[in-house]
Amino acid sequence: MTKRKASKKIYQYVKPYRLLLLGALLSAIVSISLTLLIPVLIGTALDEIVSKGNVDFADVAKILGYIGIAVAGVSVCQWTMTYFVNVLSYNTVRDLRRELFRKFNSVPLSTIDNNPHGDLISRVINDVDAVGDGLTQLFLQLFSGAVTILGTLLFMLGIDWRIALTVVVLTPLSLFVAGFIGKLTHRRFTEQQILQGNISAFVEEHVGNERLVQAFAYEKRAEEGFDAYNTELLDVGFKAQFAGALANPCTRFVNAMVYAAVGIFGALSVIGGSLSIGQLSCFLTYANQYTKPFNEVTGVLTQLQTALAAAGRVFELLEFGDESPDSNKAFQHSGGNVVFDNVSFAYNPQKPLIQNFSLNVPGGCHVAIVGPTGCGKTTLINLLMRFYDVDEGSIIVDGTDIRNISRKNLRSRFGMVLQDSWLFEGSIMENLRYGNENATDEQVIKAAKAAYAHSFIHRLPQGYDTVISEGGGNLSQGQKQLLCIARAMLTDPEILILDEATSSIDTLTEIRVQKAFAKMMKGRTSFVVAHRLSTIRESDVILVMRDGNIVEQGSHEELLKKGGFYAELNRAQRNI
């Protein structure tokens, strides 16, 4: 992303707070003009202090009073300026983070599956922080700088417009130098932010799976991997920081030259008789004041550069494509009839997975899907829930193509339990209520009992109020699955999807949970992906999948009689 484009976009996020900007600007005007006024006042006060016995105390007191008021004004306005700018940048930071997070929820799942999470998180945390720092510095320097420049310019023009013009024309030279350096170094800052993201991703992966790292005594090698990124970051970070830091000394050098030039030409003018010495000294003071803001802006150039590079990464993420637009329609009919009509799908266009897949599931039918791993069982569920959209063909639920139904309406009809049990940091109660916020405590407990989770929850120190820490803390994998099952049961879905939902649960509990499911799903459609054939014998239809296609379908008995792939799977299981 170009710098210009990134800056423009940042402005879009700053715009809602332009009143704060205005406030900061006004504060800057007041405080800087008063600051410029105070030396003049001190001067007049000093004029009243002439010599022994010749001091006008009344006047001195009056002027000192004015100075006091001016100082109070400066202090208040300085505070408001800093405060307003801070509020502005913190609010912008907040908005950017919210927007990024909303993006996580609106991109297609493939985007989330295909990007390292650590890198995405680094954009939300580190890059946005860098943008915020940059904004604060920029506005603080910009406002007081602009006002100072304007003020001193007026004073200088009042004294001698020719030399004033020389200063005005020459000083921006330093900006050119700074701009040139900025251009040269932008790439390094971008690289630096990218590496920052890589490090985050690496840390996320390895610290997130620290258990594996230790189990395999992999620490040394993980550190070597980390070193590779870290050393690269040192190299790039050093270059970026040093190159960015060049701008300030260079600017000051240019400004020192300007100062010298003013001094020399001024002195020559004095010799020539067109300028007085007093005027020259005044001029030099203001020339110094005038160039100061230029020095200060380039002093924070490193931060500004980092901010721009970070903004590039933030907006890159914000420009990721969204999911296909959502329909606002709801289902007209119910019943639970599901039709796959000639569906084709591939995650990767080069590797076709499901091809011309057709299936009609009447309402109330219990469907089991079996087959070797990697044959596309989970993919069917991804398609049914519209986590991914079909490439060709269509999926029709109760007479309507699911792409013509709002995702929310579609998904609200399904209850889904996946093999990877996901719980968030919060109490067990909150986790169970996730799909049905209005459930009463009694309903939650009832669902937990049906999922055979109640007894272990009950034994936890804080019962239903026990907070599950990130990663599930000390709950076993099976217990987490039971919680996910209870969570799904509480939603009382019309169509149930179980994708290896009971894989970590002991078989006694599994049978009980299945009975509970059977009771709940009586007359409703369900899809069950399972490896343990014993658990799906009673399904109405068993689909046997292989390499993305259904190779057999029928009831358990029919398939056994057929003596095909299913019978083979079944024999393998019995011979164990």
Place this chain on the structure above:
Amino acid sequence: MFQLRRFLSDYKKEVIIGPLCKLFEAILELFVPMVMANIIDVGINTLHDGGYVLRTGGLMVLLAAMGLTSALFCQYFASKASQGAGTKIRRALFEHINTLSYAELDRLGTPSLITRITNDVNQVQQSIAMCIRLLTRAPFIIIGSLVMAMTINLQLSLIFFAAAVLIGLTLFLVMKLSVPVFSAMQRKLDVIGRVSRENLSGSRVIRAFSKQESENRHMDSATQDLAKTSIRVARLSALLNPVTYAVTDAAIIAVVWFGAVKVNIGEMQTGEIVALVSYMTQILLAMVVVANLVILMTKASASAQRINEVFDTQPSVTEKYSGYISVKENKTKITFDNVSFRYADGKEVLSDLCFSVLRGQTVGIIGGTGCGKTSLLNLIPRFYDVSGGRVLIDGVDVREYPFAQLRGQMGIVPQQSVLFAGSIRDNMRWRSPNAGDKEILQALSVAQATEFIQKLPDGLDSRVEQGGKNFSGGQRQRLCIARALVGEPKLLLLDDSFSALDTATDAALRRALRQNTDDMTVMIVTQRCSSIQNADLILCMDDGRIVGSGTHEQLLESCPTYRDIYLSQQGAEVRA
């Protein structure tokens, strides 16, 4: 903050020379007004000589050039020291995290560790650079000005000291009040990181329950929370500049007033007041720099605290010896001697475990969900330490072993199948970094993964996404098993590692395992009796205790719990 200074020890040269360069530049800057005075006094007033003006002007240019050079050196050293120290801190943090045991990792939490290793280190790094660049100049000017003030008038210089004390007090107060708020800010940043991480890992569940809106609201409140805290801290830190300004200007007013009194009685000249005022202004400018540094340092010290918190966290499980201890291979591979175990916050999850496993035996562990199977397994590689009793391997307490020796002899397959970004070959080399293709292919073949690996166009070089997301659950599980088998472990720990496998694969895998691993001791945690029917020893667990141990046949007779589990699995077959 000071605890982190050890990371600067390699940069002593930079840390000393950098500020010296800056000091040199500041001294050069002091010459500029003198040279200018020379131009006016000598060049204009005395000599009226344009040539002298030009020559002296040339001296100014030379001074500026020298200033530029020393500033560049300072920037160079500042970049080098700060980036270098940052790199070292990051590295040391990562290394330290690798030594922490499960219990500490549970407590600190991964998202917070990620923020600390990136964002917090960045803050510290920035502050080091700023210190090197700014910290010498400001005190130099302040002390210099104080000394000069004292030589002019000792009594009036007392005002300077009063002002210094007041400003110092303000700095101290603001710092003291804002450090906890800055820490709170970083903690809130952790929350944002955690919510982002949860949202990305739970994207399927969130969408299935159509909870995007409530997740967004969750983020809204987390970001609002951070914004509020940040603004609170801004309100405080925005005070520093105006207060400094107000105090110094109040001092100026006092100097002028008391100066006026002294001039009136003939103790002082007006010119001396002018000098005092200009020194006070110098101090003011330096103080503003110090105030800004203080804000930065406060923020950095909050981050430094968080970094130190990680460094100060001592692993609860530590090595007694590193290197290698000599252990004779024993006929009894594993002994649990009256072992009990509890997690940090909970009640006992394992009680009075006593059993022995002979070398080459296969042991099955079975029992209800949450009965402590995984906890038992975790004690063998010392992921946690026992609370009572001891675990022996080859007759030696596991606490006597160096980690590498203890874990190096084990192949561990955790419940959750996680792979790391890289190639399949990279992942297969986790146990032994130099494993050849032959060895890897052998392990893959035992794990029943050869078939699908062969189908991949790039074979062992095929790319693995973070976590292994581009493989199906069953494929991932088989790769994890293969990963543990490379390098012929003496002890294989399988924690419910067949759950995502279809039954035929499961059976084939166990057959291959039996044929290839005569000398390997295998511990299998499982839900399926069929998986361990042929095991030499089966431990049946219930609620943290072993309620039955023996072979399949023995347990069927003697252990009602085992019989129930078995029948629950046979029951399905009978009903079919």
